[in-house]
């Protein structure tokens with residue numbers, strides 16, 4: 031019986047099986063109690079001897095079974111700890127794992143521009159993308175049939191005309207000059223970033239919708255020198271202190287005098303290359319002193335107040351800063367392009 035027990039306990043692979051074996055030997059009707067029955071057939075001496083042996087067999091079985099059970103239990107807890115462990119730090123890469131997006135390159139530039147002007151004490155304003163003909167043209171001293179309208183070929187909205195004329199997608203951010211002067215107390219120091227739309231055939235340097243940032247300052251005693259210094263300060267803040275800006279005479283109906291402003295070519299840093307036609311300068315936008323007719327259209331007295339305005343394309347600025355050959359990539363939303371500019375300032 032002892033040998034049989036030993037081999038069975040050895041075989042039992044789990045603590046519950048050991049328990050079963052123990053029961054089979056020590057339990058009611060088990061092997062040991064069956065053996066005990068034989069005691070009746072023995073004489074007194076034999077009974078004592080037999081009883082001792084049964085007793086030590088019991089002890090042996092209990093002892094071994096207990097030992098084996100403890101050992102197996104420990105193994106079992108160890109195994110379940112391993113099997114049930116959850117590794118919260120584990121990273122499983124799957125194709126459908128969501129990837130982190132980022133702001134569009136143009137949005138990043140727009141926010142950086144806003145910061146620069148906020149730092150100079152300006153406020154940031156936004157305006158409607160659908161404008162009236164009056165705000166977009168007439169109030170800015172561009173009457174009907176003025177040739178300047180041709181340069182800003184417009185998308186008109188198929189809607190009945192109101193008192194301010196037809197509706198159109200704004201062709202520049204300048205109508206916000208009008209809206210600000212109509213609604214804000216003077217003085218005004220504001221920049222207005224936003225989308226603008228023109229019926230251009232898309233090419234490397236034109237897309238039918240793009241972004242501009244407009245600046246408007248109206249105060250007492252504002253001169254062209256303030257305008258020039260402001261543009262120079264912005265140029266250095268955005269591109270770096272080695273960048274210069276300059277003004278060249280130009281014409282806009284809503285400013286007088288008017289200028290185009292140019293900055294150091296970012297490709298050749300002023301030494302001359304194909305991009306800047308060997309001049310070392312790249313034209314960025316338009317600017318000038320607010321035209322008296324514009325002040326009249328919003329009821330500001332040009333004898334008391336003067337001001338300057340400027341406007342330029344944000345997309346063009348980004349194109350220059352990152353030497354992006356074709357502007358159309360801004361609108362194509364190809365992540366292979368966009369993901370190259372995650373967090374670029």
Ligand code: PHE
Pocket residue numbers: 201202203204244282285315316317318339340341342
């Ligand atoms: N609105 C002009 C344009 O879109 C730029 C400009 C703004 C010029 C303000 C002068 C003053 O071309």
